[in-house]
Amino acid sequence: MRICVQSEPFNIAKELQGFGAGRGDIGAVVSFSGLVRDDSGHLQMLEVEHYPGMTEKSLSSCAQEAVTRWELADVLVIHRFGRLQVGAPIMMVATAARHRNAAFEAAEFLMDYLKSRAPFWKREITAQGTQWVAAKDSDEAALARW
Amino acid sequence: MRICVQSEPFNIAKELQGFGAGRGDIGAVVSFSGLVRDDSGHLQMLEVEHYPGMTEKSLSSCAQEAVTRWELADVLVIHRFGRLQVGAPIMMVATAARHRNAAFEAAEFLMDYLKSRAPFWKREITAQGTQWVAAKDSDEAALARW
Amino acid sequence: MAKLELVYFAWVRERIGRARESIETQAATPLQLIEELSARDERYGAALSDVSALRVAIDQELADFDTKLTGAREVAFFPPMTGG
Amino acid sequence: MAKLELVYFAWVRERIGRARESIETQAATPLQLIEELSARDERYGAALSDVSALRVAIDQELADFDTKLTGAREVAFFPPMTGG
Numbered sequence: 108m109r110i111c112v113q114s115e116p117f118n119i120a121k122e123l124q125g126f127g128a129g130r131g132d133i134g135a136v137v138s139f140s141g142l143v144r145d146d147s148g149h150l151q152m153l154e155v156e157h158y159p160g161m162t163e164k165s166l167s168s169c170a171q172e173a174v175t176r177w178e179l180a181d182v183l184v185i186h187r188f189g190r191l192q193v194g195a196p197i198m199m200v201a202t203a204a205r206h207r208n209a210a211f212e213a214a215e216f217l218m219d220y221l222k223s224r225a226p227f228w229k230r231e232i233t234a235q236g237t238q239w240v241a242a243k244d245s246d247e248a249a250l251a252r253w
Numbered sequence: 254m255r256i257c258v259q260s261e262p263f264n265i266a267k268e269l270q271g272f273g274a275g276r277g278d279i280g281a282v283v284s285f286s287g288l289v290r291d292d293s294g295h296l297q298m299l300e301v302e303h304y305p306g307m308t309e310k311s312l313s314s315c316a317q318e319a320v321t322r323w324e325l326a327d328v329l330v331i332h333r334f335g336r337l338q339v340g341a342p343i344m345m346v347a348t349a350a351r352h353r354n355a356a357f358e359a360a361e362f363l364m365d366y367l368k369s370r371a372p373f374w375k376r377e378i379t380a381q382g383t384q385w386v387a388a389k390d391s392d393e394a395a396l397a398r399w
Numbered sequence: 400m401a402k403l404e405l406v407y408f409a410w411v412r413e414r415i416g417r418a419r420e421s422i423e424t425q426a427a428t429p430l431q432l433i434e435e436l437s438a439r440d441e442r443y444g445a446a447l448s449d450v451s452a453l454r455v456a457i458d459q460e461l462a463d464f465d466t467k468l469t470g471a472r473e474v475a476f477f478p479p480m481t482g483g
Numbered sequence: 484m485a486k487l488e489l490v491y492f493a494w495v496r497e498r499i500g501r502a503r504e505s506i507e508t509q510a511a512t513p514l515q516l517i518e519e520l521s522a523r524d525e526r527y528g529a530a531l532s533d534v535s536a537l538r539v540a541i542d543q544e545l546a547d548f549d550t551k552l553t554g555a556r557e558v559a560f561f562p563p564m565t566g567g
Contacts, residue, residue, distance in 0.1 A: 227566030
């Protein structure tokens with residue numbers, strides 16, 4: 108298990124290098140990455156604030172819960188904070204499991220929990236000013252399925 | 254869109270390099286990889302047979318269907334044939350979309366279709382002999398949800 | 400009589416003992432084709448008699464066993480796929 | 484009187500005008516703490532009055548607004564999270 112909370116940019120492919128590789132008990136590897144999207148065409152930067160200490164704790168307990176529920180062979184969570192450029196990866200999760208359903212479900216579970224339970228807050232920076240991103244009811248509702 | 258049917262080994266991370274990167278309209282990238290699993294502890298090789306011509310056609314039409322249904326910004330499908338070692342990647346799919354649900358759903362759709370609709374057949378090679386892998390009813394049933 | 404290219408995969412190929420062959424046939428559907436082949440040689444019967452364990456593709460598209468073969472050039476018989 | 488470290492994030496931090504502070508309080512719950520703070524200065528009221536738009540963590544664990552503060556050292560107020 109690897110949990111990273113970092114301001115440094117990361118490369119999805121590089122982080123996945125070797126993940127779940129060279130073993131006989133892993134049949135499925137799933138990765139999800141969230142990138143900085145610019146819907147308005149005016150986004151200059153995305154700023155991510157977090158709660159040092161609680162962030163690491165909540166990501167770890169979330170990953171631990173996923174490992175227990177789906178018997179994952181491995182799990183990886185990376186989340187950035189600070190200022191991010193358009194198109195850059197904000198975060199990623201990866202799961203390795205015996206079967207594909209477990210790997211997919213665990214990755215979606217991690218994303219749903221991380222979205223509504225890990226202490227990160229996004230703010231969009233445009234030429235017109237800055238604006239906090241509002242939480243979506245649908246993100247909170249997504250937790251109900253687990 | 255990139256569809257590869259190949260006997261050569263591939264590296265998941267390397268194939269994902271640059272996938273969905275450097276754009277402002279992609280918020281989510283999902284990848285799935287299937288690896289050769291050895292449940293019995295006796296697997297020497299996995300042999301994958303396919304139907305040249307039909308394989309490429311069915312993977313392409315499956316990817317095209319996914320792009321249309323989920324407005325994917327990009328999609329990647331790689332599937333190997335021939336003799337594969339334990340732990341090696343057999344295949345992978347990757348999807349890039351505006352939102353995470355689309356990227357996840359499209360990847361699962363591609364997997365479900367590919368499992369039951371693309372003309373590949375697996376055979377396990379052990380010291381005791383060879384055995385064709387039987388199709389699972391659950392794989393066929395998985396198509397019903399799409 | 401129509402000329403057809405037949406191709407076989409996995410254990411269907413093994414039971415029939417060849418990967419492909421060209422035949423002349425009057426069969427109108429894959430099901431009739433199976434009956435015709437099975438009458439010729441018992442190996443076809445052993446490979447193709449249980450269509451519930453088989454899939455068929457006509458010109459590289461999955462088809463039903465009662466799909467018309469009109470205009471078809473290539474018919475493939477194989478077990479349910481196990482890719483992924 | 485108990486000593487508490489208070490921390491604020493995102494627009495809660497901006498409205499209150501600071502990221503953290505140490506206080507002495509008799510509040511038994513986060514809700515009572517909000518009432519106490521709001522009585523001290525209107526900036527707290529502006530930031531914390533609508534608890535439906537807030538989340539609270541006690542010692543870095545998400546909690547309810549009526550969870551007992553007994554033994555707590557750090558209480559954080561912030562908007563719903565938007566990570567991922």
